[in-house]
Amino acid sequence: MGLFALNRLMSLQRDRHRRRHQIRARCRLMASMTTGKRKGSPCQQDDDSESGKIKRMAIPELPEDILLRIHSLMPMREAARAACLSQAFLHSWRCHSNLIFNKYTIGLKSASGEKFHHKVDCILRKHKGSLKTFKLEYNEMNGLDDFSYFDRWLQIALKPGLEELTFVLSETETMRKYNFPCALLSDRVGNSLRHLSLRFCDLHPTVELGPLRSLTRLCLCYVSITWNELECLLSNSPALELLDLTRCTEIRCLKLSCALQRLIMLSVLECRRLTVIESKAPNLSSLYLRGSSLDFSLVETLQLKELYLQQDNLIRDACAKLPPMLPNIETLAIESPRWSMHQCCLPNSSTLSTSTLI
Numbered sequence: 001m002g003l004f005a006l007n008r009l010m011s012l013q014r015d016r017h018r019r020r021h022q023i024r025a026r027c028r029l030m031a032s033m034t035t036g037k038r039k040g041s042p043c044q045q046d047d048d049s050e051s052g053k054i055k056r057m058a059i060p061e062l063p064e065d066i067l068l069r070i071h072s073l074m075p076m077r078e079a080a081r082a083a084c085l086s087q088a089f090l091h092s093w094r095c096h097s098n099l100i101f102n103k104y105t106i107g108l109k110s111a112s113g114e115k116f117h118h119k120v121d122c123i124l125r126k127h128k129g130s131l132k133t134f135k136l137e138y139n140e141m142n143g144l145d146d147f148s149y150f151d152r153w154l155q156i157a158l159k160p161g162l163e164e165l166t167f168v169l170s171e172t173e174t175m176r177k178y179n180f181p182c183a184l185l186s187d188r189v190g191n192s193l194r195h196l197s198l199r200f201c202d203l204h205p206t207v208e209l210g211p212l213r214s215l216t217r218l219c220l221c222y223v224s225i226t227w228n229e230l231e232c233l234l235s236n237s238p239a240l241e242l243l244d245l246t247r248c249t250e251i252r253c254l255k256l257s258c259a260l261q262r263l264i265m266l267s268v269l270e271c272r273r274l275t276v277i278e279s280k281a282p283n284l285s286s287l288y289l290r291g292s293s294l295d296f297s298l299v300e301t302l303q304l305k306e307l308y309l310q311q312d313n314l315i316r317d318a319c320a321k322l323p324p325m326l327p328n329i330e331t332l333a334i335e336s337p338r339w340s341m342h343q344c345c346l347p348n349s350s351t352l353s354t355s356t357l358i
Contacts, residue, residue, distance in 0.1 A: 076096070076098065076099065076100050076105045095127075095128050095129045096127070097129075097130070097131055097132040097133065098131070098132055098133040099123065099124075099127070099131060099133065099134055099135070099157070100133070100135040101120050101123075101135065101136045101137070101138075102135075102136075102137035103116075103137075103139075106119050106120070110139060111137055111138050111139050112138060112139055116138075117149055120136075120149075120153060121149075121152075121153075124152075124153055124156045124157070125156075127156065130159045130160060130161030130162065131157055131159065131161065131162050132161065132162065132163045132164065133162075133163065133164045134157040134158075134162060134164070134165055134166070135164070135165075135166040135167075135168075136150075136153065136166070136167055136168065137166075137168045138150075138168070138169050138170065139169075139170040147178045147179075150178055151181065154167075154181060154184060155184075158184045158185070158188045158189055159188055159189070160188060160189065160191065160192060161189075161192050162188075162189045162192055162193055163192055163193060163194045163195065163214075164193075164194060164195040165189070165193060165195070165196050165197070166195075166197040167180065167197070167198050167199070167201065168197070168198075168199040168200075169199055169200040169201060170200065171200055171222070177200055177201055177202045177224055178200075178201050178202065179201070179202040179204070180198060180201040180202065180203050182203055182204065182205045182209060182233075183208075183209070185209070185212060186209050186210030186211065186212060186236070187210065190210050190211055190212050190213060191213055191214060192214055193212055193214060193215055194214050194215060194216050194217065195215075195216065195217040195219075196212075196215060196217070196218050196219070197217075197219040197220075197221075198219070198220055198221070198223050199220075199221040199222055199223070200221070200222045200223070201222075201223050201224070202223070202224045202225075203220070203223050203224065203225045203229065203233075204225065204229050205225075205229050205232045205233045205236075206229075206232060207232055209232055209233065209236055210236065211236045211237075211238070212233075212236050212237045213238070213239065214239060215237045215239060215240055216239050216240060216241045216242065216262075217240075217241065217242045217244075218233070218237065218240060218242070218243050218244070219242075219244040219246075220244070220245055220246070220248055221244075221246040221247060221248075222246070222247050222248070223248050224248075224249075224250055225248060225250060225251065226250050226251065226252075227251050227252060227253050227254065227255075230251060230254075231255075234256070234257075234260065235257075235259070237260075238259065238260075238261070238262075239262055240260055240262060240263055241262050241263060241264055241265065242263075242264070242265045242266075242267075243256075243263065243265070243266050243267070244267040244269075245267065245268050245269070245271055245274075246267075246269045246270065246271075247269070247270050247271060247272075248271050248274075249271060249272055249273055250273065251271050251273065251274050252273050252274060252275065253274065253275070253276045253277075253278075254268065254274060254276070254277045254278065254279075255278045255279075256278065256279040256280065256281045256284075257280055257281075258280040258281065258282060260281040261281075261282060261283065262283065263281040263283065263284055264283055264284060264285050264286060265284075265285070265286040265287075265288075266279065266281075266284060266286070266287050266288070267287075267288040267289075268288070268289050268290070268291065268294070269288070269289075269290040269291070270290055270291060271291060272291070272292070274291065274294065275293055275294065275295060276294075276295050276298065277289075277294060277295070277296040277298065277299055278298035278299065279296075279298070279299040279300060280300055281300070282300070282303065283303055284299070284300070284303060284304065285303050285304060285305045285306065286304075286305065286306040287299065287304060287306065287307050287308070288308045289308070289309050289310070289311075290309075290310040290311075291310075291311065292311060292312055293311075294311065296323075297323065299323070301323045301326050301327075301329075302327065302328070303328060304323075304326060304328060304329060305328055305329060305330045305331065306329075306330065306331045307326070307329060307331070307332050307333070308331075308333045308335075309322075309333070309334050309335065310334075310335040310336070310337075311336060312336065312337060
């Protein structure tokens, strides 16, 4: 019995050693499959297993459309790293459709300076094909003597097929703003651009501006633009659904015509010279307003469902400042930093579901 037990123990040890060897061999196969760098790599050979022979493909052998799809789903920083590690991803990186440039994606402490310029230049110069998304978040513009970098980058990025453009700049000590080349919008991306977001720019569209047929979201923050110029932009954006104006101090009035059939959301925040808002947009359902003396009594409120207001002493003057009828209102939020409590009546509404007084 003792000899039998010893033989059994030795047999178990041999089996355990054999399984460890098989596991290590499989790990080496997986490693060689992902790198695809070894000549005659085992990942290009048949793998014998209990379930039969399985053909394993290395990354370079995958069809190009699959490589492009896999690469496009990666965050930009990881996509760039993959291109550095694998020749298979280098071509797809140069066709990457979503480019986002900020200090995090570039891997620098600041999104400015010569290193940042060089990296962005390098990526854009080697890029092939069209983009779907282009985002630039640039800070510390104090040392920038001119805006030639921005002109060059936009010349490359604004091509047919671009759907989302975000151009976020920071304030400068001299308060000099970049004059955004709005002519490039209609000339190159008029049929494809869906989202446009600008911060701290000059924007001066003229009557020669062509149509932006696909534009649904327009967000302007610290943008120097007059009402006449904004009207040119809006009149060429028939598909607009959201308009967001934040601290655009040159706008003195806002008149939205009935031609904006698809506009459902309007946000106007701290545009200090803006005093009157008039809207005939038939489907406007959400209104966000923040300002000391905004008169929105000329806004058609038939379809209005959400109303958010922030004004001084608004609680006291609610009866005078709120529209007399809000038949379809569902959410009403009022924030009044300075107010004294007086008796006030909310507008007549049979559907009001949420009311907040702050």
